[in-house]
Amino acid sequence: MKRFSLLLQSEFKQFLTAPVVHLIAIIQPTLMYILMSVIMVVPTFEMRIVNPSSEIGNDFLAAVEEVGSPIGPDYIEPVLVDDAAPGYRQVVEILEIGEKPTALQRYGYIDSNLVKNLRNRLTASLLVLWNIELGDQGITIQEYPWLPNDIPYTVYFGMAMIPLAAYLAAAMIGGYLMAQEFESGTILTYRLCPTSPLLILAAKITRLLITALAAVVILYGTLGLITGVWSSSFLALLIILTPLILIASCIGLIAGMVTRSALPSFLIALASAFAFWLIGSGFGLAAGFSPVFEKISRLIPNTPVIEMLFPYFYFGRQVAAHPLGAKLQLAGYTITLSLVVILVYRARVLSKER
């Protein structure tokens, strides 16, 4: 135990060889979250509407104000303009087309997602008018949302970035420091020292675990301060993230040992961290996207981790279809990668052939 403790201290001292790398790896996801939470998708959209001159046009404007969430924000912020050109986005003009009063929406060079959002809002506004005209014949949708309020997207986004923070810190620092040992020649010390390789690897991984948890704590605190939403159990959060950090540490160490060069190992850590984040439910729960996406997403360790974190941020609501399966999956990945890291260590560090 004493030897392990000394090894751990030595591992932590490596912070001094690359303090900036440590700080960047730990803080980058938090910085990204702060910046992205400012621009995060919000349900309220600006819609340019040509100043109406008719009564039906004024009715339309009144209907636009009705479109929104009964337990959240309005969905349209009308911007009245005089020019009927769509500009870079869109414009709605009330015209007579074929003797029928029509709301014509002209789009600029925009993408299908923006068209969808603008079309849906226009339809919802026109439906308000139609329902008024239909009176008692108009259909009412009685809403029963899953949660008592619509939760801002920044909450989910931040929660799904916590695994990214954990992964990035562990994989990047692990890969970088391991590669640095080869570049600076200190790897020879490991080869010559009479300590068990398992103990050395355990110290390295433990140190990465603690570093990654520091990154998690910083992002978690920022998320809470920005959104006011805190996990119902902080300890559970740390426990759930532990297997992911172990997986990331192993991937980082393997990259460092295989490439023996800081830049490619950084590249591997970066590419895997962002790919895992995006595919691993980073923008929404995997079940909410296409079936193909969901299948692939479930292979990524981030997805089960996010599903396990979900109840702690969302009033205890479960979303994992197979909670036990997710736990087994994470355990399987952790054990397999731990074995691989030992094998790679033997082949790349302890082997007589270099």
Next chain:
Amino acid sequence: MHRLWILFKTEFNVWRHDPITAMGGIIPCLFILIAFALLFGGRLSFPIAVINNDRGDYGNLLIETFPEVISPLDNQPYYEVKPLSENQAWKAFEEYRIEGIWIIPEDFSERITSGKNPSIDMHFMNYNDDRAKNHRIYSAEILWAFYQEIGLSAPPLEMAEQYPLPEMVDWVSIISIGIVLLSVTLGGIFNMFILTYKAQMGKITLEMGLSPRSLAWVLVPKTVLATFFGLVTGTIFLVIIRVWLGFWPGGNIGAVWLIAGLVAVFWIQVALTFGLIAKNYMAGAIGSVLGAMIVFFIGGGLSMVRAHKDAVTWIAWLFPNTYAVDPIRDLVLFNTWPADFYPVLLKLLGFAVISVLLGSLFSVRKLRKLS
């Protein structure tokens, strides 16, 4: 000139010895493109269950309406009605295997016919407000189509649309151009790293610092080569997009190279300067790469800057990517000449010139100091 050529060849040989890192502009970008294509490129219909208790025909007619209402996002219906029994539906909803449940009451048809406030219960997922918003506004699309289907009186205001192209440009394509620019940026940064990191590791920076000649002899070939390879990575990415998504700038490729090249020059200088300031070159490298990634996300990588100007944070305007990304989209996706091409070009030139001046100043001072 001969000296410059020798330096070019030396730098090129350094580059050849680290091909994996030279792929720095491609590998992360390809992963990101694949991830976004998987996220937003597939079928995005909301899976729901419909519990139809209606004694009349309108309930069935409503169910038949769901597949007929098509979203422009993916040319698929907004909703995919899953054939589930009531118990299965509730279980699936609670486990979030479906997005919602619509319950049609037994007197639905009767109330429509007699005009007695017909209603539908909509249970839906609102774990994020964007998804909740989609449920609310998608349901309006369904009702709009349903009213027309059952022949109610015409709406007081009809709806019409005009899109400037015969075919709509999809969201993944918009993101892919953001990634092309990221690819050029990362390509430039990574290639600058290869060229300078090796020099630092081999202590050649000492020789550079002692050189009696201007350090421009060393910095110009590095900058030119890094920009060139940044553009090569970006072009490889454009070819990937041509094959995958079918977009190509055609005769406008020169303009794309010009815009993207100026962005690359900016980032190459940032990488060089930070690398030298940070003493530990890798720290600067990692900082600039992750900085470029952040700028991708906040500076129009995921959506058009012009169409969401109000959502662009002021920090994003401090980087050239935010100005460059939409004109490149015009050239590649919409095949139109950007209306703001020359103003944007001037801004990008300004960014490039300032970064070259400041970058050279810092780098030369640092290199001379190291010696």
